[in-house]
Amino acid sequence: MASLGNSTNIFWQECPVGKLERQRLINQKGCVVWITGLSGSGKSTLACSLSRELHTKGKLSYVLDGDNLRHGLNKDLGFKAEDRAENIRRVGEVAKLFADAGLICIASLISPYRKDRDACRAMLPDKNFIEVFMNMPLELCEARDSKGLYKLARAGKINGFTGIDDPYEPPLSCEIEMQQKDGVCPTPADMAAQVVSYLEEKGYLHNQ
Numbered sequence: 001m002a003s004l005g006n007s008t009n010i011f012w013q014e015c016p017v018g019k020l021e022r023q024r025l026i027n028q029k030g031c032v033v034w035i036t037g038l039s040g041s042g043k044s045t046l047a048c049s050l051s052r053e054l055h056t057k058g059k060l061s062y063v064l065d066g067d068n069l070r071h072g073l074n075k076d077l078g079f080k081a082e083d084r085a086e087n088i089r090r091v092g093e094v095a096k097l098f099a100d101a102g103l104i105c106i107a108s109l110i111s112p113y114r115k116d117r118d119a120c121r122a123m124l125p126d127k128n129f130i131e132v133f134m135n136m137p138l139e140l141c142e143a144r145d146s147k148g149l150y151k152l153a154r155a156g157k158i159n160g161f162t163g164i165d166d167p168y169e170p171p172l173s174c175e176i177e178m179q180q181k182d183g184v185c186p187t188p189a190d191m192a193a194q195v196v197s198y199l200e201e202k203g204y205l206h207n208q
């Protein structure tokens, strides 16, 4: 039974085809890989590389990218804390549906607030929420500045930019952490391989 919101007189409808049957059909287990980190930390790059790697292995995945969803589902939302919270909540709900469909759902959003990410984790049954922290220094993200947004934020032309004049709360405990080693960032392929190994080890890539 799903929890009720503001609506009344609504009823949960069970469908005879369930998650276990769908998972058996595609020989994998649904879950959410939630990638969090600063703008420019490599979230989208990892999401795409991971999705490609899974596809090559014959596993179905789908990427929910914060930037992309803000063009549609979340186009009414801005970047103040309440809007970010609603953004994360909606994407969490959509990710939960994809996981229930049996897919490996890769959500890639800054998701700066711990409580918003933890609320998404709490939505997922059976620990099927795998948090990946892109722990890259602000200096690296800012040096990349692939969209020129840090430059605008430093010039005061964007207010409330994460890492500059808006907070980012790193996870206290996450399943996977990506970091530079000796000042070198792992390649996207290496990072994707690390996530794939985790999924293998935890049994998400098979249905036994």
Ligand SMILES: Nc1ncnc2c1ncn2[C@@H]1O[C@H](COP(=O)(O)OS(=O)(=O)O)[C@@H](OP(=O)(O)O)[C@H]1O
Binding pocket: 038, 039, 040, 043, 044, 065, 066, 067, 070, 079, 083, 084, 085, 087, 088, 108, 109, 110, 111, 112, 147, 149, 158, 159, 160, 161, 162, 166
């Ligand atoms: N003020 C501010 N702060 C942070 N980011 C900003 C801002 N304004 C625009 N952008 C662009 O929006 C992208 C982040 O969207 P998200 O939905 O992932 O953000 S959040 O999770 O709701 O915080 C982010 O994309 P990424 O660079 O891929 O992270 C930016 O391109």
Ligand SMILES: Nc1ncnc2c1ncn2[C@@H]1O[C@H](COP(=O)(O)OP(=O)(O)O)[C@@H](O)[C@H]1O
Binding pocket: 037, 038, 039, 040, 041, 042, 043, 044, 045, 046, 144, 146, 185, 186, 187, 188
């Ligand atoms: N592992 C990496 N090694 C080198 N460059 C990277 C890596 N990951 C991402 N980049 C580059 O950094 C920039 C930002 O990456 P992106 O995936 O868009 O970050 P985010 O989605 O977190 O904003 C892009 O130009 C991308 O090519």
